Amino acid sequence: MACVFGPIPSRRLGRSLGVDPVPLKTCNWNCVYCQLGRTRPLTNERRVYVPLPVILNELEQALANRAPDEIDWVTIVGSGEPTLHSEIGELIRAIKRLTTLPLAVITNGALLYLPDVRADLCAADAVMPTLSAGSASVYRALHRPHPETTFERLLEGLIAFRAEYRGKLWVEVMLVRGVNDSEAALRDLASALQRIQPDRIDITLPERPPAEPWVEPPDAGGLMRATAILGAAAHVVHPAEGSFDLRGYATPVEAILAIIARHPMRVTELERALTRWAPDQVHEALRTLEASGAARLIERYGSQFWCAADAFYAPAAPAP
Numbered sequence: 001m002a003c004v005f006g007p008i009p010s011r012r013l014g015r016s017l018g019v020d021p022v023p024l025k026t027c028n029w030n031c032v033y034c035q036l037g038r039t040r041p042l043t044n045e046r047r048v049y050v051p052l053p054v055i056l057n058e059l060e061q062a063l064a065n066r067a068p069d070e071i072d073w074v075t076i077v078g079s080g081e082p083t084l085h086s087e088i089g090e091l092i093r094a095i096k097r098l099t100t101l102p103l104a105v106i107t108n109g110a111l112l113y114l115p116d117v118r119a120d121l122c123a124a125d126a127v128m129p130t131l132s133a134g135s136a137s138v139y140r141a142l143h144r145p146h147p148e149t150t151f152e153r154l155l156e157g158l159i160a161f162r163a164e165y166r167g168k169l170w171v172e173v174m175l176v177r178g179v180n181d182s183e184a185a186l187r188d189l190a191s192a193l194q195r196i197q198p199d200r201i202d203i204t205l206p207e208r209p210p211a212e213p214w215v216e217p218p219d220a221g222g223l224m225r226a227t228a229i230l231g232a233a234a235h236v237v238h239p240a241e242g243s244f245d246l247r248g249y250a251t252p253v254e255a256i257l258a259i260i261a262r263h264p265m266r267v268t269e270l271e272r273a274l275t276r277w278a279p280d281q282v283h284e285a286l287r288t289l290e291a292s293g294a295a296r297l298i299e300r301y302g303s304q305f306w307c308a309a310d311a312f313y314a315p316a317a318p319a320p
Contacts, residue, residue: 003021007072026081028084033208073102076104130173173204181222
């Protein structure tokens with residue numbers, strides 16, 4: 001497993017060097033919108049999924065091979081939920097010793113009700129949890145969580161973390177049409193966010209292939225309701241533009257696998273990302289990956305996306 005990837009263009013963090021401490025898809029949520037597909041099975045076990053020396057060795061090499069101005073943030077972001085890695089606190093402290101670059105953690109926040117997890121994340125410069133629901137019913141419909149990770153625990157943990165944390169707390173709100181974009185759902189969400197007092201509220205929309213084929217972004221009315229109700233701290237975050245740093249990959253096959261393991265992409269997007277190779281080489285690599293069973297296509301939003309073979313997506317409904 002390659003634990004360090006990028007830098008990649010991030011819509012919230014600029015050029016982000018990713019650090020992934022868990023295998024696909026180690027998570028305590030099974031979000032309907034997840035671009036990595038369904039979680040099978042759900043897990044809420046905190047343990048060492050990847051040895052710390054393995055992660056740090058990869059990170060040291062990545063930092064040594066890049067100039068400081070090529071990276072804006074080092075970001076711990078899992079192929080699932082990174083706080084399930086029981087040594088995430090040691091990982092954060094070790095990264096802070098390796099580099100002066102700012103460090104962010106992207107998390108669903110479900111384990112912040114645990115004092116140990118809150119203490120682990122306090123050394124990060126920015127923590128970016130998810131809060132897309134203001135009630136238990138919407139939370140269950142959207143995230144289909146592990147039974148131990150309840151809405152009450154999520155909210156309790158976020159409030160407690162805000163009281164202890166001195167860094168930047170940027171909360172992500174993922175909007176899904178018909179689930180959390182109604183006036184009632186948004187007012188519940190605004191009330192919950194008011195209790196947390198994040199520094200920033202980032203509204204995001206499902207753009208990559210979601211786990212469930214019925215998931216759609218809100219219409220213009222839903223988006224307008226969200227920005228009006230969630231307040232001045234909320235803003236819509238649009239997809240990032242920019243190139244993927246693919247040095248270290250000798251072939252287009254290796255590069256494609258590195259990308260689609262975390263970012264399913266259309267063929268045209270892969271062609272733009274892999275400009276080191278001619279389009280016909282990219283197409284040949286995709287045929288090789290499909291024939292070997294290492295990659296496959298998933299249909300969403302009227303387009304086909306290449307994704308990791310071991311990611312599971314609910315099949316799209318057949319055309320009438």
